[in-house]
Amino acid sequence: MKANRAQKRYNRDILVLMVGYAAVLMSVVTYAHGHWPLRGVAGVVLALLPALPIIGVFGVMARYLIEESDEYIRSRFVQQALLATGLTLSVCTAWGFLENFGVAPHVYAYYAAILWFGAQGVVALYGCLARLIGRGEAA
Amino acid sequence: MKNRLKVLRAERDWSQQDLADRLEVSRQSVNAIETGRYDPSLPLAFKIADLFGLAIEAIFTNPHRENDQ
Numbered sequence: 001m002k003a004n005r006a007q008k009r010y011n012r013d014i015l016v017l018m019v020g021y022a023a024v025l026m027s028v029v030t031y032a033h034g035h036w037p038l039r040g041v042a043g044v045v046l047a048l049l050p051a052l053p054i055i056g057v058f059g060v061m062a063r064y065l066i067e068e069s070d071e072y073i074r075s076r077f078v079q080q081a082l083l084a085t086g087l088t089l090s091v092c093t094a095w096g097f098l099e100n101f102g103v104a105p106h107v108y109a110y111y112a113a114i115l116w117f118g119a120q121g122v123v124a125l126y127g128c129l130a131r132l133i134g135r136g137e138a139a
Numbered sequence: 140m141k142n143r144l145k146v147l148r149a150e151r152d153w154s155q156q157d158l159a160d161r162l163e164v165s166r167q168s169v170n171a172i173e174t175g176r177y178d179p180s181l182p183l184a185f186k187i188a189d190l191f192g193l194a195i196e197a198i199f200t201n202p203h204r205e206n207d208q
Binding site for chain 1: 165167168172177183
């Protein structure tokens with residue numbers, strides 16, 4: 001598939017943010033290792049730094065939705081995000097109760113984002129397979 | 140929504156990519172519309188109609204009148 005301008009920008013920005021995320025996370029973990037526990041405002045800011053590139057990904061996704069001129073691709077992207085959101089919220093809700101009643105261990109809240117990205121991948125893969133097997137994408 | 144897009148395209152010997160380029164959409168969009176998996180917006184339907192020089196109803200089957208046709 002030939003990528004349009006919005007898709008190229010989206011791919012580039014996601015790549016930059018992911019590389020930034022890895023770099024920031026490693027730096028903060030390394031620093032925190034020698035200065036544990038982190039304290040005060042500086043500690044809060046440092047602890048928040050790895051979250052910023054991930055939050056940026058959501059911003060990039062929102063901008064992509066605005067910039068994508070192909071309405072079919074846009075609708076597929078929205079459907080994918082909605083299905084992933086439903087799946088993630090369902091798992092998080094169920095896990096919350098399991099944790100609440102002491103039958104599951106505590107999981108950090110940022111795993112919700114990881115689960116959401118994973119769910120997007122699963123939904124996209126399912127969609128691709130359904131189109132290829134079901135109706136076909138061939139010209 | 141049923142449509143005659145594939146027939147109209149074939150009459151002009153256009154591939155899905157040719158039509159997609161003319162409509163400034165992806166080939167996947169053309170495929171999804173042709174196979175009835177996606178109903179185009181009114182602006183895109185008008186663009187398709189303009190490209191073929193036909194009315195929208197001459198390309199897309201009115202789903203409420205499908206049994207009459």
